Amino acid sequence: MRLPLPRSLAGQLFAMQAVLVAVVVAGCALFTYVSDRGQAQRAAQRQATAAARAVADSPSVRAAIEGRGDPSVRLQPYADDVQRHTGVDFVTIMDPHGIRWTHPDETQIGRRFLGHIGPALEGRTFPETYTGTLGPSVRVVTPVYGAHRKVVGLVSAGITIEEITAQARGQVLAVTSVAGAALVLGGIGTYFINARLRRHTHGMNAGELSRMHAYHQAALHAVREGLVMLDGQRRVALINDGARELLGVGEEAVGLGVAELGLPAPLTGALLAAEPRVDEVHLTADRVVVVNTSPVASAERRGTVVTLRDHTELQSVMGELDSERGFTQALRSQAHEAANRLHTVVSLIELGRADEAVDFATAELELAQALTDQVVGAVSEPVLAALLLGKAAQANERGVELVVAGDTRIDDGVLPQALAARDLVTVLGNLVDNAVDAAQGSSRARVTVTARAAGDVLLLRVADSGPGVDPDHSDAVFERGWSTKPAGPGGRGLGLALVRQAVRRNGGTLELAQSGEGGAAFSVRLPLHSSAATISQDGTTTP
Numbered sequence: 001m002r003l004p005l006p007r008s009l010a011g012q013l014f015a016m017q018a019v020l021v022a023v024v025v026a027g028c029a030l031f032t033y034v035s036d037r038g039q040a041q042r043a044a045q046r047q048a049t050a051a052a053r054a055v056a057d058s059p060s061v062r063a064a065i066e067g068r069g070d071p072s073v074r075l076q077p078y079a080d081d082v083q084r085h086t087g088v089d090f091v092t093i094m095d096p097h098g099i100r101w102t103h104p105d106e107t108q109i110g111r112r113f114l115g116h117i118g119p120a121l122e123g124r125t126f127p128e129t130y131t132g133t134l135g136p137s138v139r140v141v142t143p144v145y146g147a148h149r150k151v152v153g154l155v156s157a158g159i160t161i162e163e164i165t166a167q168a169r170g171q172v173l174a175v176t177s178v179a180g181a182a183l184v185l186g187g188i189g190t191y192f193i194n195a196r197l198r199r200h201t202h203g204m205n206a207g208e209l210s211r212m213h214a215y216h217q218a219a220l221h222a223v224r225e226g227l228v229m230l231d232g233q234r235r236v237a238l239i240n241d242g243a244r245e246l247l248g249v250g251e252e253a254v255g256l257g258v259a260e261l262g263l264p265a266p267l268t269g270a271l272l273a274a275e276p277r278v279d280e281v282h283l284t285a286d287r288v289v290v291v292n293t294s295p296v297a298s299a300e301r302r303g304t305v306v307t308l309r310d311h312t313e314l315q316s317v318m319g320e321l322d323s324e325r326g327f328t329q330a331l332r333s334q335a336h337e338a339a340n341r342l343h344t345v346v347s348l349i350e351l352g353r354a355d356e357a358v359d360f361a362t363a364e365l366e367l368a369q370a371l372t373d374q375v376v377g378a379v380s381e382p383v384l385a386a387l388l389l390g391k392a393a394q395a396n397e398r399g400v401e402l403v404v405a406g407d408t409r410i411d412d413g414v415l416p417q418a419l420a421a422r423d424l425v426t427v428l429g430n431l432v433d434n435a436v437d438a439a440q441g442s443s444r445a446r447v448t449v450t451a452r453a454a455g456d457v458l459l460l461r462v463a464d465s466g467p468g469v470d471p472d473h474s475d476a477v478f479e480r481g482w483s484t485k486p487a488g489p490g491g492r493g494l495g496l497a498l499v500r501q502a503v504r505r506n507g508g509t510l511e512l513a514q515s516g517e518g519g520a521a522f523s524v525r526l527p528l529h530s531s532a533a534t535i536s537q538d539g540t541t542t543p
Helices: 009-056 059-066 071-086 161-201 206-222 241-247 265-272 312-350 354-378 382-397 421-439 495-505
Strands: 090-094 126-132 135-145 151-160 226-230 236-239 277-283 288-297 302-310 401-404 446-454 457-464 509-514 520-527
Touching (some): 009 126, 059 135, 071 090, 277 495, 382 421, 421 457, 495 509
């Protein structure tokens, strides 16, 4: 009948460990028994040797053998006394022919000794195991010397195998008791260890754990979102392919601390924070990521689960949508203003003032066309021209004058294909938006835009008439989350951070200075030819 195997891995380990402990304990007990039996035989041999030599060297024994009369009369009581005091089972004294003078069984006196006596007759003390009248025994035979070193008798002392076995059995019983206690303690310890293992493995067997690991690995590498697991010391314990791509790290990231990954400071701070982070937007060298963190508590340690979503494309589309929404609002306002002007022209005609109506309409048309002619004449690049015209309409709607500098000049085809139009919209659009926000409400609300190609560099400069930027904050303005305005529903402080990200991605530089009107002036320089610049995670540009 085949015994059923435990289902869970913990149960299988417990059964295996219990059997192993039992086998080890049984083997130790058997080894101890065999070892103790051999030691008991050697001890019996030494004990018998000492007793036999003591009797053989005794002067009274020699005197009884060489004296007159029957030696047994004097030797038998002496042999019994030695037997009692030395713990041997027999002491037999015999003549050189092997005829006994003493024996524990007095009926055996006068009979021939059962065993070998040849080596003793030659003057040697020798041990042997032999079956005599008392059964198998370990014995020693030694000569008794008389005058002139003549062998006048022999002495044999020994201990029966039964006695030796009884001694070894007692020792084995003690060892078995200890082994049984060790088996019980080992079983109890194994049970508790496996109970803990069972809790950690949730009672699953090896096959189930293997399948779960396979599913875990497949799911981990299949999802496009980034997943990072940090241990209690904020070291990377696990990271999937999506997270490596979003963070720009390699296989060596596992085991490194968050501070050692070379991520931007705000993102590093979010990953190290003890409190949860929900849908926070952060920037890497070339990505916009949405970060969520959730601390995980367990009995042994604390950790953090981090999820990352790529928000780069969505952020770009949202920027374009915001621009389109602004354009729509500007067009709506312009349509409303155009309707008012048209009503004015119609009213002048109805009043019979046709010449004044023509002059009014012509003046409005020239004013509206002046900026368009200026922008189109200076900027042949369609993306930049359309962006400037749209931003001018938006600025005018908010009471801010957008001026294109006289030295602005960009011919069509100057911009390389490597310089994405989306990056240009991100850079110039966000700079103009921030400048309009700063200039709005100032005494002379004005934003001046300069865009020109100078040699191998494209220069984009946006200056405003606002309050300017505190020199102490000249570096902080480019960090995500920095803003002088209260945060709205979607948060603020991302525009300039996106500008810096796009500039660095294209190998350019971004500078902040004071404008001639006291406001801020942002200058962007982008290479017009392909660059071998390398952008590191911390934002530095290395040629």
